[in-house]
Amino acid sequence: MTYETKCFECDHGTLVPGIVDLIGHRNGEEFTVRAPGLQCTECGFKTIDNEKSGEFTKAVSDAYRTAHGLLTGTEIRDRRRRLEMSQLAFARHLGVGVASVKRWERGLIQEKAMDELIRLKTDLSAARRNLRALELKIAVEYVLTTAVFGDDNLELSIRADQSFSPRTNICMDRSYLDRWSSTQCVKDLAVA
Secondary structure (H helix, E strand, C coil), X not given: CCXXXXXCCCCXXXXXXXXXXXXXXXXXXXXXXEEEEEEECXXXXXXXXXXXXXXXXXXXXXXXXXXXXXXXXXXXXXXXXXXXXXXXXXXXXXXXXXXXXHHHHHCCCCCHHHHHHHHHHHCHHHHHHHHHHHHHHCCCCEEEEEEEECCXXXXXXXXXXXCCCCXXXXXXXXXXXXXXXXXXXXXXXXXX
């Protein structure tokens, strides 16, 4: 049995269910989202049924997340499921409480730092990109390598810069190499 609801905006039309465009606000920003709602047959007034308010809240949160490059609640849930983890196991994997995972999946917006952690712990390609970027940013204190001179091996500890080229030329004091015969020479030592 369906009950007709009189429009409380114009007091003439009837509010009928349908998919409507509604305006919602999140963190001071306005978003228009499509959601199940009610629309007046006379004045066009749109509103949301109390039973559908959770869906509307989630849609507004996801619009905010999308606009700011964050994972949506559905994307977080899909990543958790792809790892075949319960919400509790996923929470432990991230180092957060299970309530946080439940809230994110239902529409609470995660912080940018937490979004990045979720991506790193659920997406192998994101983790690889992060590792590559980290390797380029962090200075390696010393590069250890072995140089071979004839039958002798020489362990080298070389102070490295923050940036690396595929071939780094190393200058050495040749007086250190006096113990090798004059027929053996070091032309170009490279760190690969």
